[in-house]
Amino acid sequence: MPLFLPTDLSETLALLADHPEARIMAGGTDLLVRLRAAGRTPGTLVCLERVAELGRIEALETATGPAVRIGAAATITDLLRSDTVRQRLPLLHRAASAFAAPTVRNAATIGGNICTASPAADTLPALHVMNASVELASRRGARILPMPHFVTGPGRTALEPDEVLTGVVVPVPRIFTIHHFEKVGQRQAMAIAVVSLTAMLAVEDGRIRDARLAWGSVGPTIVRCPEAEAILRGSRLTLTALTEAARAARRAVAPISDVRATADYRRQVAGNLLLRLADLPGRKPGS
């Protein structure tokens, strides 16, 4: 079976248009595991690893302010080693450090993580709270979609058969003072999230001016909770406010029971993780 190794984007798009049966492979860490589990051979593959323009990470200015553009074939290791990501997108950097282990990170790409569209995908909550958009291209043209419009369900995306995800554009968060990511897994390394919370808070003079929250692994896709965000907005960052927001969060999530945890456990922990925001290192209790 052919394995194509295009070296630029136009060649990639031509291959996809000419081989409708072809599948895209980036790092292969989801695709090859899935095919093997199903007992299937790979078939025709278009591998993105040598498309240089898909591997770039760059800071840019947009009409709405500074942003970072990350090529879809950038690996999780690339994210971890990028000063731009560490300095401007600390949440994505945290998510990358909690991702699998270095062996997997060297192959796994951010584009593959987005396209797999797993509720447990570790980069997705950060991309959601930062209002990231994805760039898609095919020989028919290019388009941009906000994250929530692209990932539509577990394993489901708005990707057309001849399209490739070329990159993700992430606006640099500016007013936010707290960037928090916590992943609960069954062990420390190589653990798929049982529940994760990603939070950005803008705290000014002790009051929360803005809050953005996203949970992983507690619904068919990433779960946002506007109600919990509204409870936090305008209040002080206290255990009382967080407890109320946690109650709203437990109502908003729609977890399932699986081999890793029960739905009840996930619901409980989804709320509990919010309480942790009260005692982050470097904050005085109740301040």
Next chain:
Amino acid sequence: MIVFTLNGIGQRLDVDPTLRALDVLREHCGLTGPKEGCGTGECGACAIWMDGVTRLSCLTLAGQLHGRAVTTIEGLADSWDENEATDTTDQPPLHPVQTALAERGGVQCGYCTPGMTMVAAELLRREPNPDRAAIREAVSGNLCRCTGYHKIVDSIEDAAETMRKKR
């Protein structure tokens, strides 16, 4: 035709490029150093280097080797330049990580050892003086059912010291 170098020697293979690199290395190239523990990315026993970077050969396809410099445990010692000058015995030369694992009890059944060694040697090339936390992080994708890991971490620390002295 898949053209690449394997432990410094040029290779031309006429195989299905969608076979796993692990199978091609073991069955077509006769190198049984890379091991299959899980076949799903969880254990690290199949780790090799592609252009000096650790890669799981069970999740890499043969075609992806094209144009690359591939190193397996069989060729690791040669990547450590100091060996040429110091090799005076009949024994095949070893990489300092291999020597340290053997001497410090970092090997029991040995199944995890090739993968563990490749990962550790890549770490020491990038970071000559890692602390224990960095070592544990580097090998966190390599499972060992025998040693309990402490002696492996001790061995890698030792190897780092040896390599710093020789550099």
